[in-house]
Amino acid sequence: MAAPVRIVPLGGLGEIGMNCMAVECDGRIAVVDCGIMFPNEPLGIDVIAPDLSYLRERRERVGAVFLTHGHEDHLGALPFLLRDVPVPVYATRFTLALLKPRLDEAGVAADLREVVPGDVRPAGDASPLSAEFFSVTHSIPDACGLALRTPQGTIVHSGDFKIDEHPVAGPGMDLARIEALGRGGVRLLLSDSTNAERDGSSLSESAVGGALEEVFERARGRVFVACFASNIHRIQQIANAARAFGRRLALLGRSMDSNVRLAQSLGYLDLPAWMPAGFPEARDLPPRELCVLTTGTQGEPRSALARLARGEHPDLSIAPGDLVVLSSRFIPGNEVAVGQVVNDLCRRGAEVAYEGVRPLHVSGHAQQAEQRRLIALARPAHFVPIHGEFRHLARHAAHAAAEGVPRRDVLVDGQVLELLDGGARVVDGEVPVGRVYTDRDELLGADIGALVVKDRRLLAEAGLLIAVLAVERSSGAVVRGPELFAKGVAGFDGAEEAIRGEALRAIDELSPTARASVAEVQEAVRVAIRRWFRREVGRRPSVLPVVLEL
Ligand SMILES: [Zn+2]
Known part of the structure; x- marks a missing residue:
């Protein structure tokens, strides 16, 4: 009889963000991802982290953390966890490069272990659990999925993924490996549900390059492009388009500055030596020779783009003739804030271009056809959708049914799936889950407390x-x-x-x-x-x- 394996979702099942899952067997635990989410209510909360008390209470049993990629919703809560549960963290190079400064800032020493796709690592000494990393395509370099080896068979965790047949750089999605895992027998597939409601396939990241070139072609003044600072392949394409039209690149926003430098130093981003322009030099360049890369795609009030829009940026100001490109999607809940920024930019005379006819942005998450393709390749006996609100999870489970997966379970945070010899069962109500509200600077210390947040909401209302x-x-x-x-x-x-x-x-x-x-x-x-x-x-x-x- 093989030991049962428990899948314990602590975050990201029932919401978009704060992804965290524990996999448990024979008293040993492996953690996959440990992320945060951002609130969309202005209640003085910077960050929401999952309740990690389940792991803290079992700290001596936790053997390792495996990270799928470097997005905040997959690693942002790690300082929080590692402070109390100091275990090795396995991740690819770019993921670790993004994680390291956050840990330093929080004053948390950690045992960081770099992996490359193909590596298999155990979840601690004498653990019955281990993870193989395989490469996937997503909106950040070095993203991986995991094949977890357990006494109950192989569990495939997709991480965040899309199937990009023409990636801008990197190894691409290792579909051959997933197919081979499928041939060997996949007991359970856990897969990214974010875009389960979208039909068809996502466009390749490389499709954005052409659209950007068209934009640069007709621009007569300065061009500002806002995108996520971790989307290095997008930044590369923006830089390529700027280079093709003889524009130099200036960076606005702390995370843009640090990520571009990091990606350059690690060889993930290729900029010619003449290209970067600092301040005040950038300010004095002729308008047709400058491209400004900025943060603030979600209308965050303190971001560089929002400050430009309000005329409060110390280095630059928006003027008639400027073109501002939002190379991003408006995350639901942020539309009002983004709309405000767009209004302010227009008021200053800028032309603003965003997701429209031309693909100035493509999603980093698989849509229905890609999700079904992954299921078909992995041929799992059992399917659990992850990463999404309930509606996304339910829709994704329906796709799995259409692909003929014999068993599907839609779980939310705190519902445990037990894989047993010859079966599985869902156990409810054993695991404490919830949200911890905190201040970014206090990520290690203060939990603002659900009651405090409730009071703030009441005060705001009446x-x-x-x-x-x-x-x-x-x-x-x-x-x-x-x-x-x-x-x-x-x-x-x-x-x-x-x-x-x-x-x-x-x-x-x-x-x-x-x-x-x-x-x-x-x-x-x-x-x-x-x-x-x-x-x-x-x-x-x-x-x-x-x-x-x-
Ligand atoms: Zn992601």
Whole structure:
């Protein structure tokens, strides 16, 4: 009898982002990816990480972390994990190069072990689990999928992938290896669901090159191109188009600057020596000789592009005749912020080009036809869709059914799949999962806390009202107040007397015993004011009563 294997999703199943999965066998654990996600509510939260307490509580059993690629939603929470669970991290060169500075910044020492596709690595000493890396195509160099060897057979984890037949650089997707794994028998396929709702196939990354050249061809002034700083193949194509038209390249944004330097030094990006232009030199170049590469594709207010749009960038300003190309997709939830940036750019006289007829951007994730092709090659006995909201997972499972996969399970974070001899079962409710809200600078320290976030949301919706009153200690009689102070409360102005009256009546109605208790008086004031607002304004501001005993 072979030992059962447990698949424990801790993040990324039921949401886009914070991907993290534990694979467990015989008391040993391997972790695949450990990412973060970004909130789309402006509530002072920089980063959302998965709840990793399941791994912390079993730290001596965790043998290794295997990373599929260098995106934040796959490695951003690692400092968080490695601080408490210091295990070796296996990843390809570019992935480690992106990870290293984050760990340094967080002051976390780590045992980083570089792999190349084809390598097989055990998940710790004497672990029954090991991982083989195979190359996939995605919107970042060096992306991999994993073939996990377990006593219950081979588990293929796709990582994030698309099937790009004409990649800009790199080894391409190793379809032959996946097919060979399929011939050998794949017990379970875990596959990227992000684009399960899109029919057909994604366009090749190399299709963007031609579209960019057309844009550069007609540009008469400066060209600004915004893209993800980790999309090195995109940056290479932008640089190629700029070079073809004699433009030099200036970089805006911290991550753009550091990623371009990193990719250049590691040989992932090829720029001629004359090409990079620093500041202030770039500012003085003739408009037709400059291409500016910038961050800020998602409308992030502190990004270089947003600051350019607002006219607040110290190095450059947008002027009529400039062309701004958004070489990216608007991530759902960010449309309003991006729209604001586009409006501001247009107001300054720039022409703004984004995803339209020409492919100025292509997705890094497989669409339906590619997802089905992977399933057909791997021929798994069992399929679990990963990386997506529930609708993406459900759709992807339907694709697997259409490909004739005998068993499919749609799991969300916290639902455990147990692979057993001759079967499998889903176990619910054993694993704590959730979201940890944090400040980027505090990734190692402070969890802002779900309650704090809930309070912020309530304050944003209806504001805060503070009621201060003084009572006589012996009798409980109100001797002063309540004084009312409101922040962001609709219906407050002009209603102070009425609110005060409502609060005083509520105190009057208390029994003598209740009136002697500060807590009871506070609660009565709170309830009365809330009731008044609900009745008169139809709103429920947060009410904070302060009772002082004299
Ligand atoms: Zn990715």
